[in-house]
Amino acid sequence: xxxxxxxxxxxxxxRRIERQEITCEALANACLERIAARDDEVRxxxxxxxxxxxxQARELDRTPRRSRLHGVPFGIKDVIDTESLxxxxxxxxxxxxxxxxxxxCVALLRQAGCLILGKTxxxxxxxxxxxxxxxxxxxxHTPGGSSSGSAAAVAxxxxxxxxxxxxxxxxxxxxxxxxxxxxxxxxxxxxxxxxKFVAESLDTIGIFSRDPEDLALALEVLSGRxxxxxxxxxxxxxxxxxxxxxxxxxxxxxxxxxxxxxxxLARAGAQVREFDLPPGSEALFDRHNVVIGxxxxxxxxxxxxNFPDQISASLKPRLDxxxxxxxxxxxxxxxxxxxxxxxxxxxxxxxxxxxTPSAPSEAPRSHAxxxxxxxxxxxxxxxxxxxxxxxGKGAHGLPLGVQLVGPMDGDMPLIAWADWAARALAITAx
Amino acid sequence: xxxxxxxxxxxxxxRRIERQEITCEALANACLERIAARDDEVRxxxxxxxxxxxxQARELDRTPRRSRLHGVPFGIKDVIDTESLxxxxxxxxxxxxxxxxxxxCVALLRQAGCLILGKTxxxxxxxxxxxxxxxxxxxxHTPGGSSSGSAAAVAxxxxxxxxxxxxxxxxxxxxxxxxxxxxxxxxxxxxxxxxKFVAESLDTIGIFSRDPEDLALALEVLSGRxxxxxxxxxxxxxxxxxxxxxxxxxxxxxxxxxxxxxxxLARAGAQVREFDLPPGSEALFDRHNVVIGxxxxxxxxxxxxNFPDQISASLKPRLDxxxxxxxxxxxxxxxxxxxxxxxxxxxxxxxxxxxTPSAPSEAPRSHAxxxxxxxxxxxxxxxxxxxxxxxGKGAHGLPLGVQLVGPMDGDMPLIAWADWAARALAITAx
Numbered sequence: 128x129x130x131x132x133x134x135x136x137x138x139x140x141x142r143r144i145e146r147q148e149i150t151c152e153a154l155a156n157a158c159l160e161r162i163a164a165r166d167d168e169v170r171x172x173x174x175x176x177x178x179x180x181x182x183q184a185r186e187l188d189r190t191p192r193r194s195r196l197h198g199v200p201f202g203i204k205d206v207i208d209t210e211s212l213x214x215x216x217x218x219x220x221x222x223x224x225x226x227x228x229x230x231x232c233v234a235l236l237r238q239a240g241c242l243i244l245g246k247t248x249x250x251x252x253x254x255x256x257x258x259x260x261x262x263x264x265x266x267x268h269t270p271g272g273s274s275s276g277s278a279a280a281v282a283x284x285x286x287x288x289x290x291x292x293x294x295x296x297x298x299x300x301x302x303x304x305x306x307x308x309x310x311x312x313x314x315x316x317x318x319x320x321x322x323k324f325v326a327e328s329l330d331t332i333g334i335f336s337r338d339p340e341d342l343a344l345a346l347e348v349l350s351g352r353x354x355x356x357x358x359x360x361x362x363x364x365x366x367x368x369x370x371x372x373x374x375x376x377x378x379x380x381x382x383x384x385x386x387x388x389x390x391x392l393a394r395a396g397a398q399v400r401e402f403d404l405p406p407g408s409e410a411l412f413d414r415h416n417v418v419i420g421x422x423x424x425x426x427x428x429x430x431x432x433n434f435p436d437q438i439s440a441s442l443k444p445r446l447d448x449x450x451x452x453x454x455x456x457x458x459x460x461x462x463x464x465x466x467x468x469x470x471x472x473x474x475x476x477x478x479x480x481x482x483t484p485s486a487p488s489e490a491p492r493s494h495a496x497x498x499x500x501x502x503x504x505x506x507x508x509x510x511x512x513x514x515x516x517x518x519g520k521g522a523h524g525l526p527l528g529v530q531l532v533g534p535m536d537g538d539m540p541l542i543a544w545a546d547w548a549a550r551a552l553a554i555t556a557x
Numbered sequence: 558x559x560x561x562x563x564x565x566x567x568x569x570x571x572r573r574i575e576r577q578e579i580t581c582e583a584l585a586n587a588c589l590e591r592i593a594a595r596d597d598e599v600r601x602x603x604x605x606x607x608x609x610x611x612x613q614a615r616e617l618d619r620t621p622r623r624s625r626l627h628g629v630p631f632g633i634k635d636v637i638d639t640e641s642l643x644x645x646x647x648x649x650x651x652x653x654x655x656x657x658x659x660x661x662c663v664a665l666l667r668q669a670g671c672l673i674l675g676k677t678x679x680x681x682x683x684x685x686x687x688x689x690x691x692x693x694x695x696x697x698h699t700p701g702g703s704s705s706g707s708a709a710a711v712a713x714x715x716x717x718x719x720x721x722x723x724x725x726x727x728x729x730x731x732x733x734x735x736x737x738x739x740x741x742x743x744x745x746x747x748x749x750x751x752x753k754f755v756a757e758s759l760d761t762i763g764i765f766s767r768d769p770e771d772l773a774l775a776l777e778v779l780s781g782r783x784x785x786x787x788x789x790x791x792x793x794x795x796x797x798x799x800x801x802x803x804x805x806x807x808x809x810x811x812x813x814x815x816x817x818x819x820x821x822l823a824r825a826g827a828q829v830r831e832f833d834l835p836p837g838s839e840a841l842f843d844r845h846n847v848v849i850g851x852x853x854x855x856x857x858x859x860x861x862x863n864f865p866d867q868i869s870a871s872l873k874p875r876l877d878x879x880x881x882x883x884x885x886x887x888x889x890x891x892x893x894x895x896x897x898x899x900x901x902x903x904x905x906x907x908x909x910x911x912x913t914p915s916a917p918s919e920a921p922r923s924h925a926x927x928x929x930x931x932x933x934x935x936x937x938x939x940x941x942x943x944x945x946x947x948x949g950k951g952a953h954g955l956p957l958g959v960q961l962v963g964p965m966d967g968d969m970p971l972i973a974w975a976d977w978a979a980r981a982l983a984i985t986a987x
Contacts, residue, residue, distance in 0.1 A: 210859070224657055227651065227654055228859045229858075230859075231856050235855065315758060315891070318754075318855035318856055318858075319757055320753075320856040321859075324748075327748065327750065351851070351884035351887070353884075421781070425661045425665065425750070426661050426750040427661075427750075428659075428664035428665055428748075429640070429659040429661065429663075429664040454781035462966075536892075
């Protein structure tokens with residue numbers, strides 16, 4: 128049976144638009160219909176201007192093809208400025224806020240002929256306070272955060288691609304919880320002009336999709352790195368199986384799932400060896416919070432000083448804590464992180480990627496928290512690229528993910544290996 | 558004879574406010590009067606709301622002292638968002654633009670009881686296109702850029718402290734041209750939320766003052782680092798005299814001036830030795846442009862795509878060039894910079910600071926250019942702190958500066974050494 132248009136991958140949809148088999152408008156309509164049918168339950172979208180989206184789509188139908196993603200709709204996490212759609216960071220402090228300009232990443236997408244379909248729900252300022260978004264696989268479960276809406280919208284086939292951001296684990300974790308692919312690229316890959324900062328030394332714009340090829344095509348537009356060919360990979364990878372110093376925080380199903388994935392990848396030809404993080408890394412799993420706290424207190428100083436009563440009860444004490452972090456402590460963590468980053472680069476030299484959990488469990492059955500970023504934070508601090516590949520199920524039947532971590536600036540080879548791994552794990556793209 | 562209030566250093570003024578010898582309002586009035594008398598010629602200010610400034614000042618007079626800079630007026634470069642003052646980046650694209658929030662650095666200053674006096678003139682988006690600002694020492698000469706207004710306003714005693722930004726040489730060079738002190742802090746020292754980006758991996762918020770102690774007090778508020786005691790320094794520094802691979806671009810007067818400064822500091826007790834930059838650094842003096850070009854094209858993508866005719870004739874071709882830089886080339890320069898940064902840290906271990914020119918000459922007699930950042934760019938790329946100390950005169954009688962470069966995160970010791978050096982060079986604080 129033929130897939131509905133909203134279920135196509137971005138690459139599939141763009142190829143059909145190129146061949147004039149479908150229009151951008153029809154694709155946008157299919158996405159909007161899916162949203163109309165489902166978003167009362169999922170609540171993935173903060174703001175959509177339907178008429179404007181369809182006007183854009185018709186314009187793109189009349190415009191010469193601008194890129195391999197021409198006509199493809201995107202969801203944009205609502206911490207990224209858009210000229211044509213209000214941008215509220217899920218904070219009452221920014222009710223009806225209308226930025227003057229598009230963020231750089233949005234301008235790059237428009238330049239490539241992509242359609243900005245709407246803004247996806249973020250947690251408050253991309254921090255931990257849960258958003259109203261539900262996990263589309265089971266609305267009793269969290270979708271994760273902070274890129275809750277982007278993960279849920281892509282997983283639920285409301286849009287083929289969406290942008291999120293990660294400061295701790297805000298891209299990889301919700302993608303794993305909702306059962307999609309996602310990349311948190313190398314730090315510095317996607318320009319951040321027009322992004323509302325939480326912790327500028329960590330904040331990284333990432334991408335959600337239902338197919339690894341789509342990650343590569345979107346990252347090409349956004350970073351200037353050339354997407355690899357997605358022919359069946361001829362080689363096999365050298366993999367470091369990295370349980371991390373927090374392995375005991377992964378539940379039994381997640382532990383078994385990762386080890387199962389490693390065995391299957393080995394059977395598919397990969398060389399798999401155990402990998403321990405460099406000495407000193409362990410402390411960073413917790414000390415990452417020192418960096419976030421110090422920077423977040425400052426980045427949100429205006430809001431904290433002027434509108435303390437409009438900051439959530441979970442964020443406010445974190446800001447107060449952030450002010451207590453000393454500069455010396457902050458500088459020391461950053462120096463340790465720099466040292467570990469160099470040591471990690473050295474130790475990964477003979478490996479193509481590390482294999483590690485995307486999250487400690489399936490999406491928790493709760494809306495009181497967005498889950499635990501313990502398996503994401505250190506990689507964000509190291510600045511290295513991470514891709515999550517949906518693989519396996521948890522005890523409640525929700526998706527699990529395995530995380531591939533590559534060397535700095537090795538984003539495109541990492542996506543190609545994620546594609547290889549997904550095939551080897553016999554996952555068919557959704 | 559007693560100094561006029563506007564001529565006081567920030568530390569002097571704040572001490573007199575603390576002792577209730579003067580009011581914040583009187584200090585603000587003195588600054589506003591100086592501006593009224595001089596700014597038709599100097600053109601340092603983009604926007605001042607006089608009534609609002611005086612209202613703020615009276616409020617601060619009624620408020621308990623919040624910091625060692627309570628009541629001190631600041632000029633804010635007009636690439637930094639202010640809630641109460643429009644922010645135009647010196648671009649017609651942003652005519653009458655009113656940001657929703659204060660930048661983090663502005664919020665921190667207000668929290669410390671500082672007075673936001675007004676916005677200082679920037680070049681267009683803090684790039685190279687000259688601003689209307691004149692050098693207060695001689696209006697036929699450029700004040701330098703891109704922080705033209707902040708340098709000129711502080712040098713002309715219109716305000717004791719001002720914020721600027723440096724991506725190439727936009728803090729240190731204009732300070733040297735106008736004859737003030739300034740610091741470009743270590744990368745990561747001052748939170749950049751609310752700063753209009755040019756090249757986010759380089760953009761650094763810096764501070765202008767007429768006294769090194771003021772740099773320390775302002776940096777304490779802005780970075781959380783504790784300011785050192787400004788007692789007469791008991792020790793003497795170990796100095797690396799760094800002519801750089803671009804020594805031949807410094808004019809004869811600048812070369813002689815730097816060597817004279819080194820001799821005088823040696824006579825004052827410093828150990829001075831020749832210092833060569835690590836192998837590979839040389840290329841970075843030019844390749845810095847690769848990083849700026851790549852990032853700037855993306856950071857200003859919205860403006861470039863939507864308002865090409867409102868971008869200056871000097872910026873537009875630079876953006877076009879930026880789009881031609883390949884990601885591979887950009888990644889390669891950044892990797893070389895990381896390697897050189899590590900090598901530099903290693904080689905500076907036995908030194909307190911490097912001594913190097915702040916600019917290749919005194920301020921050029923021209924308004925067609927803001928001068929050459931050749932002696933600043935590599936340090937910005939390395940992320941290390943730089944302080945310029947006014948010392949000597951050029952052939953036209955305009956000020957020269959010597960630049961002190963310290964190790965990463967060693968900002969406060971570097972300011973203390975700048976104070977030592979200024980005293981040793983027998984400069985009396987203005």
